[in-house]
Amino acid sequence: MDEVQKMMYQAPDAEGKVNFVNLYDLEDMAKKVIPEGGYGYISSGAGDLWTIEQNIKSFNHKVIVPRVLADIEHPDMSTEIFGDKLSLPVIMAPVASHGLAHVKGEVATAKGIAESDTIFTISSYANKPFKDISSAGKGAPQWFQFYMSKDDGINRDILDEAKANGMKAIVLTADATVGGNREMDKRTGFVFPLGMPIVSAYQSGVGQNMDAVYGSSKQKLSPRDVEFIAEYSGLPVFVKGVQCAEDAHVAMESGAGGVWVTNHGGRQVDGGRPAFDSLSEVAEAVNKQVPVVFDSGVRRGTHVFKAIAQGADLVAIGRPVLYSLALGGSEGVKQVFDFFKEELAKTMQLAGTHNVEEIKKATLSNYPWA
């Protein structure tokens, strides 16, 4: 994007039902309506794109073994976290800058997610004011993903605002203390075209590339930051980016109220382990002391099933929601969760699991040929 394009970034403004069969359809369709730089930023990953591709493929490292004669009809997909009831164990992962996908940005996303009776994790790098997003999501729990400032005074202000807006948990992103090696952004010359009001106190905003944006937030994250946030906010704090047992222990010892297993959608370390392959190790270390959320590469109801069977309590999705947001606004957002409801219900029925707790007890079989 050259300077002129940057100034005149034209995000889609579509509203209404999107016609898709699966989420790969959505990706193809979204590519045609989101401006190149924005689409590249959303869709791509680090380096040779090996890890981002393996994220999806790695779900085949474990295969489902369907069970029969289980006396099931209409399996129960609902679940609960921190006292909030959700219609399905799939929530919205934090994703920066929904304004790249739709002029209504996070406001439309919040609306669609609230209508899906699940959780929206609002990114620090949202393009809409905190209050507008939380208002749009009324009736559904919201969490706040935190990129900390280097200044603790600013951090306190942001946490105050998060609490004022009713956030139920704080998600500390710990796996992005610098931007990953995003070659697509180098090729398109991508810079963020829109402001980020939640962090405007430390983030100057429009026209900066990803390295500059990450550079303005805090790099030297440590267990003390988890303690600080937990203590100051009084809210459960997820450490996001945990990929091994050791870090699960570090997080819990720091007072984390949850552990979020992810490799940031393959956007940070190429040649890093696919997120699904890290899940069981982390879940075993956590040992049900705190909730485990999983994301990275989830595109199917069967992926949700497998992640829960490997130890996740909740599964988060990201890119597909942005694509559907671009194509249909809040209605598109809701359709993505409807898609997961349909696929997960079928999978649960055919796998012989009456509810989410039974998925957790389902056995997956190793698949060394994948």
Next chain:
Amino acid sequence: MDEVQKMMYQAPDAEGKVNFVNLYDLEDMAKKVIPEGGYGYISSGAGDLWTIEQNIKSFNHKVIVPRVLADIEHPDMSTEIFGDKLSLPVIMAPVASHGLAHVKGEVATAKGIAESDTIFTISSYANKPFKDISSAGKGAPQWFQFYMSKDDGINRDILDEAKANGMKAIVLTADATVGGNREMDKRTGFVFPLGMPIVSAYQSGVGQNMDAVYGSSKQKLSPRDVEFIAEYSGLPVFVKGVQCAEDAHVAMESGAGGVWVTNHGGRQVDGGRPAFDSLSEVAEAVNKQVPVVFDSGVRRGTHVFKAIAQGADLVAIGRPVLYSLALGGSEGVKQVFDFFKEELAKTMQLAGTHNVEEIKKATLSNYPWA
């Protein structure tokens, strides 16, 4: 298919010898003569088609180790089940709606299979009346695949009809209590264009999609249904869809007279284990107490050999028979079994196995690179 197409579904009516070298040829040829919606319904599988593809590829997870100097000529392929002698250990799996492939539907299939001296498993969702199918198959054993009604009175009536028509066994399909995620059917807009007379008491019929059809049958299958069918019919009952040792035990404890290992041809749970990989686990659990039938992905005499070496007593085939039915009617059907006879005979000879019992003792070698 739009409304007009649906009304005027034009199934092939070819009769006579089909010119093919292998079953992949048949698939290519059949695609040209079966209407798009029907071909899509028959040929496709669930989700990303991973499991359906792995079903065939997974036969390479185990390799044949040929034996020499075994003093063999003309190996004996015949076998026996429930007192019926078969010319080869390959039978016809239940497949819905043969009328999609040929105007004569299951009547032509029954004829071709009877001439092959093997078993036809008649689907509940057949398009021809029970009596016509059983008459056409005279001289050969037939089994009945049962999709139960939610009403036990209807179930008793259907079982009465099955017995009246001479069925030798009942096959309870337990892996399809809802339809799988068949995206091809969504893309073509497939609805069943033809009636299903055997289950007309609970199945309203023409113009419904697969979800509606499955929805009208019983979802909450349990061990009690196996007991009910066995007791009421007095016939051996196969539980079809068993993919692990636990379910083999459940089936046998419920009085099953046989266990049928399958993943429904990759049509139900994508990301599920390839059926061949489940076979040895199930066969070991069954431990020869009841017969084991295997299907899913069988396209070669070597596949039949491998399945039997892994513990199957009989191997069932499905799609290829529909393709050859479309291309040549009953004669085409018979040719598919001739194809297996030729390939299996060669394989038995070269593997040093005189008969089916010796195949069961043959050792396959693991192939981790497949």
Next chain:
Amino acid sequence: MDEVQKMMYQAPDAEGKVNFVNLYDLEDMAKKVIPEGGYGYISSGAGDLWTIEQNIKSFNHKVIVPRVLADIEHPDMSTEIFGDKLSLPVIMAPVASHGLAHVKGEVATAKGIAESDTIFTISSYANKPFKDISSAGKGAPQWFQFYMSKDDGINRDILDEAKANGMKAIVLTADATVGGNREMDKRTGFVFPLGMPIVSAYQSGVGQNMDAVYGSSKQKLSPRDVEFIAEYSGLPVFVKGVQCAEDAHVAMESGAGGVWVTNHGGRQVDGGRPAFDSLSEVAEAVNKQVPVVFDSGVRRGTHVFKAIAQGADLVAIGRPVLYSLALGGSEGVKQVFDFFKEELAKTMQLAGTHNVEEIKKATLSNYPWA
């Protein structure tokens, strides 16, 4: 090939140096000069061609670990078997009907091989008279591959002729008691266009397809046949087609003077184990009691090195020699062995092995990712 083509099969008659860098070049070039049916017969394999492809790929299941500082220059490739000294541990495998590749057939092959100072294994299904082939190969040892007649009188006559022509060993092909499933031959309608004088007493010859030709030889091979040949001929007898330890024991107990590990170039059982993967198991069973010959998929000096490191005493090649015969007559044949001399010498030097005995002690490393 239709009837007219069959009658006028036009084999190449080229003579002189062939311009190739590797054996895949040869295959591409030969395809252009050998008539379609003949090329298809020579080049193809069984079924889905999986085993024939894995034959070559499987060499990567084990990788060479080069050694340094080994004080080597001009490694010694020579070896010895049954008192005959060879210039390299690579010999000619038996291949039927060289007349398909060149008008001079086995006479030209014998000449090129003799000039390479190695062994020609003459096929029972050669197109030239025994005496002509043995004369052309003067100065080099020759072995005779035996497809037995069903009539032991004929067998004695053929063995008498083999001895009269100076054969040093008999190779009993035990893995081809029926023809494999060669679909290419079905597609081209291949029939053998040329007579087979060595076995003319039981083989009627021209115009028959492979199934008919194999059908006229003996199917019911057993250990007694090994005993019979060894006793009657007084020559060492290789059992060709041994792929597991059990059959190695059977062969040796029957008096075999050698064991030949092969899967017949992937032409017999598709889905069978790649030959290289069977080698170490057989070699361990043989335990140096008799020589082990290996073939199937050998296209590189590194393949020869790996096969010897896994337990082979000699490595045999087939198709590439036919291709070069088609392109350059006897000179082309010699070039193939020169190719192996160059590649094997480089490999031995770089792997730190002074001679063939040291190759046998070289360690290969497992490669599970191949």
Next chain:
Amino acid sequence: MDEVQKMMYQAPDAEGKVNFVNLYDLEDMAKKVIPEGGYGYISSGAGDLWTIEQNIKSFNHKVIVPRVLADIEHPDMSTEIFGDKLSLPVIMAPVASHGLAHVKGEVATAKGIAESDTIFTISSYANKPFKDISSAGKGAPQWFQFYMSKDDGINRDILDEAKANGMKAIVLTADATVGGNREMDKRTGFVFPLGMPIVSAYQSGVGQNMDAVYGSSKQKLSPRDVEFIAEYSGLPVFVKGVQCAEDAHVAMESGAGGVWVTNHGGRQVDGGRPAFDSLSEVAEAVNKQVPVVFDSGVRRGTHVFKAIAQGADLVAIGRPVLYSLALGGSEGVKQVFDFFKEELAKTMQLAGTHNVEEIKKATLSNYPWA
């Protein structure tokens, strides 16, 4: 290259900044500016190119497990060897004939590397005089890669010159006592178009192919050569080409001051083990007694990270530097090291490693599906 081309080999003479995102871009761009024969010689590998391809792919046999909350900003990439401080743990591998890539040859390379504060390993087959190269690299350590003459008098003279030019270590290439099977050079008819002044006493030079050039140097390398060089030069001697524990022991017992793990960039033994897969075995054998250098297939900062985590002290690169030399002269050379600095810094930050010593303690996870 025919005779005329050989005489008029036109190497690039570009100077200035090169516009690339990653090293694969560089390769594509360099292919357009380096004459065909020269590009083929630089870029290609042995035989079927399997090992050269696996060299890069094999880095995925082990995956990085990122760590969080590690309290890091600006990780320290500097390291030290033999008292020399380097800005990063990446050095220049010895590569013959830089004059193929640029008219200024090794003089430009030396300048770019010195500006990168790292080590240039000068090849015996350099195209520029020793003095010119060492002068151009002032301010940075240089090592000398030695292809020995068959004449020890000449060897002493060359070592004298190396010491006179300030070389800090001698690298004895032990894995190239003959040229590998480079088919690309056969196809292009490549001969070296430029003189090799450092070894002019035994190497007649221009117009010879690789086999002739290697043939003029010493083949029979042994532990005595390591002893000789170490004793005569008083410098640390690396044995280059060590790929297993046994050879690491041989090298160290011969007085080697370092071990260099490489498979010569996949140029020598095709079907040989990918170099990365040999690294941990060698490093364990070396057990920190001497430094370990690694090369072959390094194209990413993540590759550098993985190699160090597997036991390398330094990582060497080759082809990419030649490509960038061709495109931008000394400035291009420097850019390649800048590229590694950027990627390695990001990787270290995201993997939670403060410095090179911490990389050595990082755990990689096995990845059997790669």
